[in-house]
Amino acid sequence: MAVVTVPGPGRTGEPTSLPAAYFDRLYASDPDPWRFAERWYERRKRDITLACLPHERYAAGFEPGCSVGLLTEALAERCDTLLSTDVAAAAVSAARRRVAHLGHVRVEQRAVPGEWPEGAFDLVLVSEVGYYLGPDDLGLLAQRVVTSLTTGGVLVLCHWRHPVDDYPIVGDEVHERMRALTGLHCVARHDEEDFLLEVLAGGPPESVARREGLVQ
Numbered sequence: 134m135a136v137v138t139v140p141g142p143g144r145t146g147e148p149t150s151l152p153a154a155y156f157d158r159l160y161a162s163d164p165d166p167w168r169f170a171e172r173w174y175e176r177r178k179r180d181i182t183l184a185c186l187p188h189e190r191y192a193a194g195f196e197p198g199c200s201v202g203l204l205t206e207a208l209a210e211r212c213d214t215l216l217s218t219d220v221a222a223a224a225v226s227a228a229r230r231r232v233a234h235l236g237h238v239r240v241e242q243r244a245v246p247g248e249w250p251e252g253a254f255d256l257v258l259v260s261e262v263g264y265y266l267g268p269d270d271l272g273l274l275a276q277r278v279v280t281s282l283t284t285g286g287v288l289v290l291c292h293w294r295h296p297v298d299d300y301p302i303v304g305d306e307v308h309e310r311m312r313a314l315t316g317l318h319c320v321a322r323h324d325e326e327d328f329l330l331e332v333l334a335g336g337p338p339e340s341v342a343r344r345e346g347l348v349q
Contacts (some may be wrong), residue, residue: 148301149267153220153244155299160223167261169203178328179204182260182291185321185332186211187341191256195281197245198262202228208258209238216250218243246274255286263292263307264300271307275314284335288317291330304329 159166169175182204191212199205199217205228209215215238219225225242232238243250245262247270257278263271278288290311292304302310308331312319317333324330342348 147268150270150301151265151299156219156221156224160221164223164227165201167200169201174327175203178291179207181323182258182289182330183207183211185323185330186256186289187287187321187332187334187339188255191254193252193254193283194256194258195250195254196258196260197243198260198265199228199240200224202231202240204258204260205238205240206231206235208256209235212256213237215239216241216254218245218248218250220244246270246277249277249281252281253283253286254281255283256289257282257286258289258291259311260289260291261293263290263311264297264302264304267301268310271302271310272314275311278311279315279317282335286334287320288315288333289330290333291328293328294326 167175189211192214194208194212194215196205196208196215196217199219201224202217205215205217209232217228217238218241219228220242222242225240228240232240263274266274282288290308292307294304296303308329312333315333317335318337319331320334320339321332322330340348
C-alpha cells in the first residue's frame with residue numbers, strides 16, 4: 134500500500150474525507166490494491182452481499198466506490214440498470230473493461246457524496262466506502278441516499294471492522310451513523326469479526342418468505 138498524507142482535522146476538529154489523490158496513488162502502485170480479484174475473503178464477501186439482498190431483482194441500482202468492478206459485475210445479474218462510480222480514473226477504466234459486455238451497466242468517475250447522480254434507485258450499495266468520509270460528508274451521503282431511494286428500496290452497507298490508521302472512522306461507526314442519519318430500519322444483518330453487512334429499508338422488516346406466500 135502506498136504511503137500517503139492524510140488530511141488533518143476540519144474546522145470542527147473532526148477528521149475530513151480522504152482526497153481523490155489518496156486513491157490515485159494506490160492505483161498507481163497497484164492496479165488492484167485490495168486484491169479483490171485474488172482473495173477468497175473478497176470473493177466470499179461478494180457472495181454474502183448478494184445473498185443478503187432481499188429482492189431477486191432491482192429496477193435501478195447504484196454502487197458508489199466500485200473499484201475495479203468485481204462486485205459491479207456480480208450485481209449486474211440482479212439489476213435491470215446499474216450505475217457504478219469511483220473517484221479514481223484507473224479504477225473506472227478497469228471496471229469499464231470488466232463490464233463492457235453488459236449494456237445495462239454504466240461506470241462513471243464521480244466523487245460521492247458531492248457528485249451524486251440524479252434519478253431514483255431501489256438499490257443503493259455502499260460497500261467499503263463510508264469509512265473514507267469525514268462526518269460532514271457522511272451526513273451528506275445519508276441525505277443523498279434518503280432523497281434518491283424509492284419507496285420499498287434498500288440501502289446495503291458493508292464495511293471492514295478493523296481500524297485503519299488512514300481512515301477517518303471505523304466501519305461500525307459508519308453503520309451507526311447511517312442508521313441514525315437516514316432513519317432507515319435494519320431488515321437483514323450479517324455480523325462477523327472482520328466485516329459488518331446491514332440491509333436498511335424505510336418500512337418495517339418484511340419477510341421474504343411472507344412476501345412469497347410461504348407464511349401468513
